Amino acid sequence: MSGVKGQGWQAIEAEVLRRIHSRDWPPGSAIPNEAELAQKFGVARATVNRALQSLAEAGLLDRKRKAGTRVALHPVRKATLSIPILRHEIEAIGMTYGYDLVSQTETLAPKHVTTALRLPADGSLLHLRALHRADRRPYAYEDRWVNIAAVPQIGEVDLSRVNANEWLVANAPFTAGDFVLSATNADATEAAAMEMAHGTALLTLERTTWNGAEPITWVRLCFAPGHRMRTAL
Amino acid sequence: MSGVKGQGWQAIEAEVLRRIHSRDWPPGSAIPNEAELAQKFGVARATVNRALQSLAEAGLLDRKRKAGTRVALHPVRKATLSIPILRHEIEAIGMTYGYDLVSQTETLAPKHVTTALRLPADGSLLHLRALHRADRRPYAYEDRWVNIAAVPQIGEVDLSRVNANEWLVANAPFTAGDFVLSATNADATEAAAMEMAHGTALLTLERTTWNGAEPITWVRLCFAPGHRMRTAL
DNA sequence: GAGTGGTCTAGACCACGGG
DNA sequence: CCGTGGTCTAGACCACTCG
Numbered sequence: 001m002s003g004v005k006g007q008g009w010q011a012i013e014a015e016v017l018r019r020i021h022s023r024d025w026p027p028g029s030a031i032p033n034e035a036e037l038a039q040k041f042g043v044a045r046a047t048v049n050r051a052l053q054s055l056a057e058a059g060l061l062d063r064k065r066k067a068g069t070r071v072a073l074h075p076v077r078k079a080t081l082s083i084p085i086l087r088h089e090i091e092a093i094g095m096t097y098g099y100d101l102v103s104q105t106e107t108l109a110p111k112h113v114t115t116a117l118r119l120p121a122d123g124s125l126l127h128l129r130a131l132h133r134a135d136r137r138p139y140a141y142e143d144r145w146v147n148i149a150a151v152p153q154i155g156e157v158d159l160s161r162v163n164a165n166e167w168l169v170a171n172a173p174f175t176a177g178d179f180v181l182s183a184t185n186a187d188a189t190e191a192a193a194m195e196m197a198h199g200t201a202l203l204t205l206e207r208t209t210w211n212g213a214e215p216i217t218w219v220r221l222c223f224a225p226g227h228r229m230r231t232a233l
Numbered sequence: 234m235s236g237v238k239g240q241g242w243q244a245i246e247a248e249v250l251r252r253i254h255s256r257d258w259p260p261g262s263a264i265p266n267e268a269e270l271a272q273k274f275g276v277a278r279a280t281v282n283r284a285l286q287s288l289a290e291a292g293l294l295d296r297k298r299k300a301g302t303r304v305a306l307h308p309v310r311k312a313t314l315s316i317p318i319l320r321h322e323i324e325a326i327g328m329t330y331g332y333d334l335v336s337q338t339e340t341l342a343p344k345h346v347t348t349a350l351r352l353p354a355d356g357s358l359l360h361l362r363a364l365h366r367a368d369r370r371p372y373a374y375e376d377r378w379v380n381i382a383a384v385p386q387i388g389e390v391d392l393s394r395v396n397a398n399e400w401l402v403a404n405a406p407f408t409a410g411d412f413v414l415s416a417t418n419a420d421a422t423e424a425a426a427m428e429m430a431h432g433t434a435l436l437t438l439e440r441t442t443w444n445g446a447e448p449i450t451w452v453r454l455c456f457a458p459g460h461r462m463r464t465a466l
Numbered sequence: 467g468a469g470t471g472g473t474c475t476a477g478a479c480c481a482c483g484g485g
Numbered sequence: 486c487c488g489t490g491g492t493c494t495a496g497a498c499c500a501c502t503c504g
Contacts (some may be wrong), residue, residue: 240493241491241492241493242492242493276493276494277493277494277495277496278494278495278496279492279493279494279495280493280494283492283493295500297501297503298500298501298502299501299502299503299504300502300503300504398502428491
């Protein structure tokens with residue numbers, strides 16, 4: 001008796017999902033162990049394992065050795081945002097990408113930057129400000145600090161022609177990062193750069209990246225008013 | 234010759250990652266096929282498969298049958314945001330959760346709501362407005378529309394005592410959803426409810442959920458000023 | 467057509483952790 | 486202790502897709 005439509009581990013996944021949604025297996029309850037399910041469904045245990053791992057990763061099941069598998073009490077939904085290169089994001093919606101370097105200096109970084117990068121406060125960093133455009137109109141304002149010690153070659157790059165983000169992606173791989181979304185009112189600088197009213201609400205993304213223990217860059221992107229980050233659940 | 238430290242598919246994953254970061258396998262290049270890698274690493278092909286699938290899911294590899302596996306040209310980073318129940322989010326930081334129902338009516342929904350839910354514009358929906366508090370202070374303002382036809386039992390719930398979100402999570406499972414993040418300036422209603430200045434930038438989350446093809450609810454959450462959604466990369 | 471990843475199987479051993 | 490999930494193996498068949 002299989003009781004499963006279709007084939008493969010996705011069919012098992014679907015059937016388990018159905019039993020969760022139908023309250024056959026209500027939130028918090030334990031479901032049969034892998035060996036049992038494998039027998040009921042007429043498949044190998046590895047196949048059941050694949051299906052349950054997928055559901056556990058999605059947050060719908062809680063699995064523990066010996067304790068078994070339970071339906072999550074409060075399915076912590078996970079929204080996965082894709083963070084494409086801005087150029088691709090813009091070109092994907094059929095617009096023309098543009099990039100203007102606003103300023104480039106080497107100076108002491110403010111404390112919130114050195115803190116985020118876990119760097120001593122007394123080193124100087126490369127500070128870049130730039131504007132990304134879609135069909136000539138402001139799309140996002142970038143404020144970036146780069147740890148030159150980690151990527152000395154960036155000193156030889158003409159950053160008014162080469163997008164710093166793309167250069168870093170291609171030349172300074174990172175192994176870990178930190179990512180924060182918030183909303184901020186546009187300050188005078190941002191308002192001027194993006195040609196909008198002071199105080200406008202901006203979706204703001206701050207990202208810090210490391211290569212191993214070595215800090216690479218801190219960047220803050222302010223998106224144009226009305227920008228939406230969208231994903232499916 | 235294994236050439237791999239540690240054990241298990243994660244060791245394989247780490248070794249592949251190392252070769253990508255070290256530019257042994259530069260972006261865009263093809264890497265050996267699974268059978269070959271399995272032999273080099275001295276493991277079964279299934280183990281290599283597990284490791285490569287993990288990296289592909291993370292966006293670092295592009296895999297195609299027959300074409301083989303290539304290092305992603307532009308690793309599209311994926312940020313996974315956990316969306317916990319507000320109560321848990323607040324209690325997790327050691328604060329006391331509070332919930333105030335501001336209004337509850339049954340009325341025609343505005344067009345942007347019916348559109349998002351894919352419902353005809355002439356039906357009436359349950360409209361809720363509520364304030365979530367952390368240690369008595371406003372934490373998030375909720376504007377929700379519920380498709381009563383999909384969850385008729387909600388009519389019998391005292392929503393001034395029971396959090397609508399939590400009731401729905403427990404009683405109206407959903408199979409699909411839509412999720413949008415943006416920044417908005419607080420309007421008069423929100424400013425009053427959250428006790429802050431008009432025009433303050435608010436991180437705004439809009440979520441639409443369905444059970445199969447049946448729309449369940451549309452909700453818009455405005456978080457208090459300074460709210461940050463954080464994740465690792 | 468043929469190479470490559472996707473998946474299944476049966477069996478095995480191990481690590482974790484609840485009772 | 487000992488049940489449960491986590492993982493590995495060797496072998497097999499299949500599905501996709503490039504050339």
